[in-house]
Amino acid sequence: MERLVLRRMQGDGEEMILNFGPQHPSTHGVINFMVETDGEVIRRAVPDVGYLHRSIEKIGETVGYPGFMPFTDRVDYVAAMFANEGYALAVERLLKLEAPPRAQWLRAVSCELCRIASHLIAVGTMTMDLGAFTPMLHGVREREVVNDLIEALCGARLTYNYHRIGGVAFDLPEGWRDRTLRFLDHFDRFLTEFDRLISFNEVYVKRLAKVAVIPAPLAKDYGLSGPNLRGAGVDWDLRRDLPYGAYPHFRFQVPVGKGFVGTRGDAFDRYYVRCLEMAESSKIVRQALESLPEGEYLAKVPRRIKPEPGEAFARVESARGELAYYVVSDGTEKAWRVRARTGSFTAMGIVDAVSPGLMVADLVALIASLDVVAPEIDR
Amino acid sequence: MLTLREYAGNVGTTVRTFWHGMSVTLSYLIRRPITVQYPDRTPLPVRQMLPPRYRGFLEVDVAICTGCQACERACPIDCIKMVLEKDPQNPKQRLVTQFDIDEAKCMFCGLCVEPCPTGSIQHTQEFEAATRNLRNLTFRWASPSWPVYKVPKDASYYPRAPLGSILRPLLESRRWDAPGPQFLPPEPRPAAAPEPPAARPASSKPEPAP
């Protein structure tokens, strides 16, 4: 593999070829980048992925449809609710049933809380990669409260397995709504403090403004999605444009990058879009909790799930972009094929396109601003 | 090139943003850290501070297990193994002779808890069960064997023991560094005599243990 990659790099002997990873504090997981540099300036950076491949899609062919749900958690363990929801939606389309309204609302609540947790990690690790260690821990402090809330809801802090085919697994526990609303009150004010601490810090801005600019056409060509695409200036959000679940009932803004402190599409835009999205998520959770319909939280699903032969495709707006599942059924209890399309995998392609001309420190900023996590890339 | 205004602006922005940032950091100095000082400086043992739905180690109340094997079928990684036999004395009665849950393999997803008709298998709040030997994490709930529970016709509830009351004594009674279970001795070697040691070329590999 390495020889294949190295042959693609043309050097005239002056450049250094550096292995950025796979063990590296700031590649957000086990990813390797073969970087060809001339001093501090990069000529080419090629990602080399596959270190975290766990054959999750193959496992989907051997465990049944309900049994695959915990494995979807592991597709992106930082924001696991989205993976759960995407798979549940895909299988529900195969079975031609829809989750009851209360389940859809609960799905939205859990997903948006998970989005907050995931963005806290994304933003926190970005600041840590750039040298400021404190904001990461402040973010993790808030994430601890989100984790506690979700732990009270479904029993686990990271691999939730909360959604089920046909609904969700549990209803809200006692007092959870008030706890969440109290947390959101605190969290909205925390975001302001976070901005004051680091977002507009002069050193931080100078590190990120006008760095690793991804123009909108390039972002669309490379199939970026989610905050990366919105940071490039493209106004596209699956929750609003291809709505699913309970999202048509909520009113929220979609933050789009517009060159907040630099050019449109630079690393700061992608970072700040995530900060703004956290505020929007908190709004959605509030609206969802206030308008939560009564009813059952799990539809009547047959004990053994044996959908008719066919295929289904479902996409959700995950924290990292578009997380889509393509499930093919052959009529038996086990799926014929489960394919997960993740936002981080497509974001790897852009590294090669944007990195020439960056400095090594900017490569770190680029990778951090793309918010890639290795489990999503390799599955 | 920078104009004088941009230059002064840079300096001013730096001072202003540093002012705010440093005040936030200083304010965190006087707040309470969020750390929970496990294991000894918590107000209660941590397992008692966890929410009721916490998916910890599995516990089976054998008194109300009906032997339906729904949990075994639901587990996606096959960490539950059950064997049911007919009681030799009473052919109408089924016995559960093996009910092993490999907690080392378990991914604590909770899919086995949902289909259980009586609520016999549950996740507890236990998580402190680390052992030195991996094999000791296989919990054998069916030694000795027990008859399956027959649900009474007019049952309105299932008399399950309080959650964790079976597992806690079990965890407390075993040692963390207990040796692993002894398995059957290996098969004896076939009748052909082994090579005489003198004929073997000198090699540094040690002989495999019998």
Place this chain on the structure above:
Amino acid sequence: MTPPSDPLPPTFDPRARAARRRARRALAWTLAIGLGLPGALFLGVLVLSPLSDAKVLHGLVGWVTLGRAHPESWSGGGQLLLRVVLLALLALVLVTFGAVISGMTVWWEMRVSSRMQSRVGYNRVGAAGFLQWVADAVKLLLKEDLVPADADALLFRAAPYFVLVGFALTFVALPFGESLVAAPLDVGLFYVLAVTALVVVGILLAGWSSNSKWSLFGGMRAGAQVISYEIPAGLAAMVPVLMAGTLSLQGIIRGQGPWPWQWFFFENPFALVAFVVFFTAQLAEGNRTPFDLPEAESELVAGYLSEYSSFRFAIYFLVEFGNLWVMSAVAVTLFFGGWQVPFVGPETFQAARGAGDLPGLGWWALEALSMAVFVLKTFVLMNLVIWVRWTLPRIRVDQMMSVCWKYLVPFAFACLVGTLFWEILLVEVPAAGPATGYLLTAGFLVTAFFFLRLTYRNLAAVGDRIDLSNW
């Protein structure tokens, strides 16, 4: 859920008793080492450094031997031998002082930084985790000492010692108290600036000889950084020199007064700006965030230190944290009045000294007091360095160079020229000095008040409270 068993009353529960005994023993060890070790070293500095003056040395020898020995009547060789013995002892004490101070600095920095990050930090080894640095030092000593196969063996082994020497040599000229200088050089400041530049040789050697691309990156960056930032540091250090009229560190301190409005920092607005320039440049020289690119943890893992393990790594670690102390001490000397004790002027020292070779007990007490003042000021400034480190992100290499050459150097030059004019002004209007001193001190206090108020308001803004629990 099983109900919790009733806890035994504290006096009867054997585990609680054992825990309390362990805590008491940890506290005893902590106090013994925490107070005893630096106490012994400070005492060593206190007693040994005035002895570099020959008369005091001879007086002490005479007093110790109860009047039987008269070193002033010894041959030249004998006196030289006595002096050499003393200097060797003093050097040992100072280097040990440097090592121990850097260890305790590690502990303090980790405790402060952990609370800033909303976590607890070291709190197990020794009371409040004080002995953690001892444990870390022992662990580092016991690790395997790796020398990479393709590394340049001699340079790889020699590089840490350049760094250590560059660090240790500064202690010779640091004025710990009124007469507590190991070597009262007339060109003290020049010596300190020159000797701290030896560190860059060590870093470059480490980066090169490790034979690893990451180390090379770190070494090159460090070399560029330290050498560039020498210029604004030196220029800004010239401002107190101009104000005091001497390069000697003791002279610069004596040119200031004990009260804040008599410090150079407040007396001259250009010195205020020069302090900011000097502080920033010293942060860069010490490889502290925001200038810690050479060892940028998230980019280069450990930069030029990547290939080092065990004791060689311990030396780098020691020097980095000891440099905190040294840079704070130098800044305190130059801008904040050094060891000057309020209410105690030079005539008080003179009077307490008394006639005779060996100074009286009151003089020693005053020296100890001046050393305490120096240590306290250095400690406060050290906290500022720590605070800056854990708030700001890291700047990039080219931005670092542009900050140095486009911002710091022009400002340093401007301060230098401004101080020249200031000195002329002082000759014309002598009252300008104290007046500016009062004005700037008042301004500083007002600014500090607003800052603390903002800090307090941060808590209310988020809904938290002041809570000093959870150690």
